[in-house]
Amino acid sequence: MLVPHRNFNLINEIRDSDIFAVTYPKSGTIWMQQILTPIEAKGDVTPNTEHLNAQRVPWIELIGSEKEFNATPSTRLWVTHLQYKFMPLAVRQKRGKVIYVARNPKDVLVSYYHFHKYAAMLEMPKDFNDFFEKFMEGKVFGNCWFEHIKTWYANRDNMNFLYITYEEMIKDLRSMVERMCRFLGKDLREEQMASVVEHSTLRTMKQNPQANYKTVPDSLLDHKGTFMRKGMHVTPLS
Numbered sequence: 001m002l003v004p005h006r007n008f009n010l011i012n013e014i015r016d017s018d019i020f021a022v023t024y025p026k027s028g029t030i031w032m033q034q035i036l037t038p039i040e041a042k043g044d045v046t047p048n049t050e051h052l053n054a055q056r057v058p059w060i061e062l063i064g065s066e067k068e069f070n071a072t073p074s075t076r077l078w079v080t081h082l083q084y085k086f087m088p089l090a091v092r093q094k095r096g097k098v099i100y101v102a103r104n105p106k107d108v109l110v111s112y113y114h115f116h117k118y119a120a121m122l123e124m125p126k127d128f129n130d131f132f133e134k135f136m137e138g139k140v141f142g143n144c145w146f147e148h149i150k151t152w153y154a155n156r157d158n159m160n161f162l163y164i165t166y167e168e169m170i171k172d173l174r175s176m177v178e179r180m181c182r183f184l185g186k187d188l189r190e191e192q193m194a195s196v197v198e199h200s201t202l203r204t205m206k207q208n209p210q211a212n213y214k215t216v217p218d219s220l221l222d223h224k225g226t227f228m229r230k231g232m233h234v235t236p237l238s
Contacts, residue, residue: 013070014088018096019184021057021079022152025142026111027103028166029079033057035200036077039181043192045199081142084151091159097184098159100152103166105145109135173197 019040021032033053038045047056057077063069080087091098113131116122122141125131131140138144153163162183169176174197181188188196198204 013066014090014095015074015076016095017075018091019075019077020060020087020091020096020098021077022098022100023079023081024103024108024145024148025081025140026108026115028101028169029081031166031169031200031202032099032101033077033079035177035180035196038196038199039177039184039186039188040075040077042186042188043195045195048199083143083148084155092155094158094160096160097162099162099164099180099183100156101164101166101169102149102153107166108145112140170202173200 019036021029021036023029023032030053033056034048037047037056041047057079058072060069060078060080061082084092090096109132112135113125113128116125116131134140135145138147142148156163162180164176164179174193177193177197177200180186181193
């Protein structure tokens with residue numbers, strides 16, 4: 001389980017070039033890792049096939065020290081499930097750029113329930129109804145979905161902030177990638193853009209062992225499902 005570092009609020013050496021993908025669990029985190037790397041590499045997808053997502057776009061929750069945090073060369077790509085209040089102060093002062101991906105809570109609930117049955121590091125749900133109650137009360141890793149999205153969105157003017165939804169990405173991935181590129185100031189040629197989109201589809205990710213977590217140690221899995229399931233949605237967020 002990802003736990004905020006006890007000195008995390010002391011890590012404030014945020015660079016203007018830093019890029020943070022922020023999600024509540026099961027809301028497109030891996031998808032964002034898969035997209036951001038080739039955007040930064042101008043369409044080169046080699047890193048996506050040779051290195052794990054967590055190596056290319058690491059979790060800021062797992063940074064062990066300020067020295068480790070600051071030693072990473074620019075442009076630094078990060079991903080996090082952290083609540084807004086736990087982010088480094090500099091991010092909340094318009095340093096770096098934040099892309100927040102929201103997903104319909106119904107689909108988050110179902111996906112998270114199945115993930116709990118798959119991941120050995122998470123509590124095995126008693127049943128769906130019990131998990132539903134815990135999810136609604138925020139008694140799951142990531143805390144309350146409603147609080148997460150509310151606080152991040154309410155404070156959007158304090159950051160360089162782009163808000164997109166999982167449903168928009170499913171409906172028109174290319175448009176969302178183009179929107180991300182504009183926000184990040186990345187000018188990709190047509191063939192570069194096409195390469196990013198082609199290698200960022202859910203179908204491609206399910207076939208990529210660096211993205212589908214097939215290389216995760218057996219000790220972390222219960223093997224009662226798959227890390228990536230349908231990737232579908234029920235009702236789009238307004």
